[in-house]
Amino acid sequence: MKRFAFLRTWEALLVVLLLVAIVIGSSLSPYFFTGFNVSSLTRDLMEKAIMALSMTLIIITGEIDLSVASVLGLASVVLGAVWQAGVPLWLGIILVLILGAVAGLVNGLLVTRLGLPSLVVTLGTLGLYRGLAYVVLGDQAVSNFPAAFTNFGFGSVPGTLIPWPFVVFALLALLFIGVLHLSWIGRQIYAIGNNKEAARFAGIRVARVKLLLFMVSGLLAALAGVIFTARFSSARPDNALGFELDVVTIVLLGGVNIFGGKGTLFGVILSLFIIGAVRNSLGLVSISGDIQNIVVGVLLIFSVLGPNVVQSIQAALTRRHLAASSSTKKV
């Protein structure tokens, strides 16, 4: 078994993948591995990165939230609408963060109180929340945001190339790593994903933990919506359309098991930059987003298919090994 030990650390594989992505990116374009490009690559990723944090926790409990990109879009247009109506921006931001938490609460209540599959519930709210975003603003866009707000979106920490949204993500990532990997809440989350019946008998309030996670997911999606709005200085109902593909891909490619119970935030952060590097380098050679989706979709499929195939091969090898040793014993 020792021969396959390296396969078991998914993170090691991700480091290799990231290096490959960087090498390919650099060979595609001389601009790829420059400070400026790495900075803008990182900035482009931050909404997905923030949503991937809570998505990781949700998928570890064995659920999924497909509505995140729609909550982002809804938060963005509501922020635009209330700003246009003359509400101060700080109040508007607080309002949409609450709105996001409520959107997540609706998902969570349907999943935990009624026992409905989260896949179906959040597929429904994916349509519902995005639809409401169109209802709020129609095909309009709000773009007259104050400079201080938009500077936060596309400005950097003075004297460095570090984008402000990255600072937000880094703080949140530390918080989430602490919660998932160092606290009792994290142990509960893994326990729920491994065996929710056993978790319940061990005294874990499964429904409450899941409800909370769905609320956090909505809240972070709304926060991502605020950042997205600031970055593009634009509140449009089709903002971040289809981002759920990237978020789910980042989490699963990061080694989180779709059936729950397994995975780390370190893997997710590595895979975040793999997806970022892939999209960025394809973008540098002017391949459109719709065509980039082919690569991301294939990565999503292979992040699940790959381990399954490896497992089958391992099982077959073990069987053959056992068969061989038993036949030698007979002799």
Added chain:
Amino acid sequence: MTTTSKGHEEARTAPRVSQSRLVRYVSRVRELGLLIVLLLVVVVVSVQEPRFLTVSNIEQILLSVAILAIVAVGETLVILTRNIDLSVGSMVGFAAFVTADLFKQQPGTNLVLAILLGCALGLVLGAVNGLAVTVGRVPAIIMTLGTLYVYRGLDFVVAGGTQVSASDVPDSYLSLATTQILGIPALILFAAAIALIFAYLLRSTRSGRQLYAIGSNPEAARLAGIRSNLLVFGAFALSGLLCGLAGVLWGARFATVDATAATGLELQVIAAVVVGGVSTLGGSGTILGAILGAIVLGTVDNSLNLLKLSQFWLQAIDGAAIVIAVTLDAFITRWLQRALITRRQR
């Protein structure tokens, strides 16, 4: 969780007979409820707008539902096996573009050949989904979320920013959508025929019943000797085939096709199927229910149009329909379970 353990207790007190009766009750309540909703919409809208209940408007509703219904039939097959196919919109769009583009590139192409090509493309795309789900053991949600974007991306690669317009395709192709048989548009008859054929197959053939068995209890189905993998693969492949066919018809109906055709169709299809009472937990639901769901949503869509309400509500309504339908199902099931138990205790 709580529901599961309660389910266990109830399974112990109530024998299998009442379980299957329960399923029948649920579907009957569902289809009745849908008819009532449909009737309500019809009454309310026709009071407000006399143009609603005219032959031409009803024909319009059925025409807009026809293509959706064909896709919904395939989606029903997949959902019955406790899987889901999110890639249907991309498969329809891809097949629509490739078929229409074939006429543009090779003007003399035989119509039957083009139709077969569109269907074959759908079949291959569906088979890829089916293979990964069965042999590769990739969960259907992940596989088809991936191929939703992969197939759409390939569509963009093939299209390369071009579009096919009505003047690029022969009239014989467009007539697929405009021909009338006995005064009824052929497209509607076509969709109805497909629905009836698959309703019959699901109801009365061994493979049809086995699809239900797989959905209600995959493990038991396997132990009973049902070739689950083959059947689930078949469901995905048929879903692809029907999407290919729907794509061919899409091209004929809308004439102008680019790489974005049928984007987001998956949400409408799943809404129709779920509203029609097909359980996303697998094993329960009918083709006729799914078609009824599609007609209800199509009617709501048409009413919004007639009442000049904002088109922007459409997506919100599809999404809300999914959420409301599964919520109602949960309540009805719970209520019926309780009713059956109290009757048993009496």
